[in-house]
Amino acid sequence: MEDLNLKGSWNQLKGKLKQEYAHLTEDDLAYTEGKEDELYGRLQEKLGKTAGDLKAMFNKMIQPLAHDARVKEEKDDDAKVRQDLGLENKSGMKRG
Numbered sequence: 741m742e743d744l745n746l747k748g749s750w751n752q753l754k755g756k757l758k759q760e761y762a763h764l765t766e767d768d769l770a771y772t773e774g775k776e777d778e779l780y781g782r783l784q785e786k787l788g789k790t791a792g793d794l795k796a797m798f799n800k801m802i803q804p805l806a807h808d809a810r811v812k813e814e815k816d817d818d819a820k821v822r823q824d825l826g827l828e829n830k831s832g833m834k835r836g
Contacts (some may be wrong), residue, residue: 749802756801761787 754769768782783794 753798753801 750771754771757764757769764783764786768786769779771779780791780794783789784791787794789797
């Protein structure tokens with residue numbers, strides 16, 4: 741489980757887990773960096789899933805989040821380039 745990076749997306753992933761598994765509590769979903777094994781243990785017990793099942797589920801949930809983050813980053817980069825080229829002002833309005 742160590743290779744699954746939860747740190748950056750945990751709040752979004754936690755929201756998705758709450759939607760899908762309403763019986764999970766804040767304590768069940770408490771994430772402390774360096775104590776991922778405790779989180780996995782709680783979730784394995786509550787959801788009746790194996791560590792492999794949890795990893796696959798998390799990866800499936802994280803994939804769209806990572807895609808959305810990449811798209812936003814690309815849009816931000818494009819806006820910066822347009823701004824640097826003088827094609828847009830800082831408010832994002834195109835120049836004539």
